[in-house]
Amino acid sequence: LPKKLIADFRAKVDKLYVVEESDPFLEEAIRLMGIQIDGGKELNTLLGELNARSVAESLAKAGVPGVNPDLLAELGPVPRDLPSRPPTFCPGCSHRGLFVVLKKLRLFVSGDIGCYTMGSLPPYNAVHCSTCMGASISMAHGMAKVLDPPAEGAKPDLRQTPIGIIGDSTFFHSGITSLMDVVYNGGKTLNIIVDNSTTAMTGGQENPGTGKTLLGEPSATVDIPALCAALGIKRVTTIDPYDLEETERVLREELASGELSVVIAKAPCVLQYKIRKPVFVIDAEACIGCKRCLQAGCGALNLYDDANGDRKVEINPVDCAGCGVCSQLCKEGAITRSVPAEGKVS
Structure with missing residues (x-):
């Protein structure tokens, strides 16, 4: 941990509280540095997941000024119709x-x-x-x-x-x-x-x-x-x-x-070694919307409705790492690698 950075921050505040889920890892490490902590794991649970309300309630109980858990009610309920985002492999993994x-x-x-x-x-x-x-x-x-x-x-x-x-x-x-x-x-x-x-x-x-x-x-x-x-x-x-x-x-x-x-x-980790190859593109005319490419589960593949209202797939060039798995799944040959004339990734 950056001892000087934490010590400098502690010198600027009246009290320092450490809020972390699970075991008090950061709290104990900071205390071992000789830096004073005014509140830590005793304010919240070792179990479960922290959220805005549980953190606000624990800080209010500790007497931190300006913290009022009741203000959270004014924000209203969290929308339940948000799209899910499950954990997944990085594009190109x-x-x-x-x-x-x-x-x-x-x-x-x-x-x-x-x-x-x-x-x-x-x-x-x-x-x-x-x-x-x-x-x-x-x-x-x-x-x-x-x-x-x-x-x-x-x-x-x-x-x-x-x-x-x-x-x-x-x-x-x-x-x-x-x-x-x-x-x-x-x-x-x-x-x-x-x-x-x-x-x-x-x-x-x-x-x-x-x-x-x-x-x-x-x-x-x-x-x-x-x-x-x-x-x-x-x-x-x-x-x-x-x-x-x-x-x-x-x-x-x-x-x-x-x-x-x-x-x-x-094969090396694409995230760790920052591997990028020329991206793939989908020929909208050749694509029949079978969605076989989605079996790859890649985050670079997006669904959209074309001018005829047909649901098809496109590739986000920002996310595509050029691994080519989706192209091997496509039976129509609609997914090909794109290498512009100037040799840059599109």
Whole structure:
């Protein structure tokens, strides 16, 4: 925390109150700096979510001048017809293409803790359980052990096939031991490691696979494929998750192998590494309004009504990162990459 900035701010006020949800993290850190705090977690609850009324009531109880919770009533009720904004992947996120394929395959996916946990949400609905860091691999293994195997010569039901999915940083944190136990206990599950070369959900921190320490200093880089091979896994494959056809082909091959396998979906985080490619555009004449592209769940895709009143899709060039997942979903060939003559992104 910026000690000087906080100390300078404290010197300008008569009293300092810290308002934060959950545990008193900031409050304790500021007190340890020797900076006086006049009110903190004792004013509000450790549980639940803070809102304007609960904060106003707690500050009024502390005697903060000018705070009157009753004034909130004059604002009126919050409109209930506002459009929802559920959490979702960033435009261009490499996880998006993978979950489009996982939804198509209708597998039972044991998830883990990270951005990819949002694969449980619409339009993917492709993560079916998520317990704690590192549990995805071991839970998929446990499920596979108790489920009845397909009859000899019968085609396996993919809906009864559990797989594990885990991110690179979570894998380094507590997934390695789970995978080692699967090897040790003769497991035959498919495990996907989504490697975006960062710890994206919690702020883009470095991890043992990025080649840098948390201080940004050069460090040894742990090679995930080599690590998996060292554990005794013979089937280790790296794929480009933006390539839907390749992703589906490899996953089907590994599922059909009947062996323990690891598929590494490797592509850098577009937010952390600020990746932008020439954007895609939709030919309004070629678009038939089938909305297959919306299966990508991308925030750059917007619905609109054309001159004939037909509901179609357009791409916001400000949000588009040029990943191309939507174009692969379009069967009409209406979505193409736009590269203007001067070579700039439109």
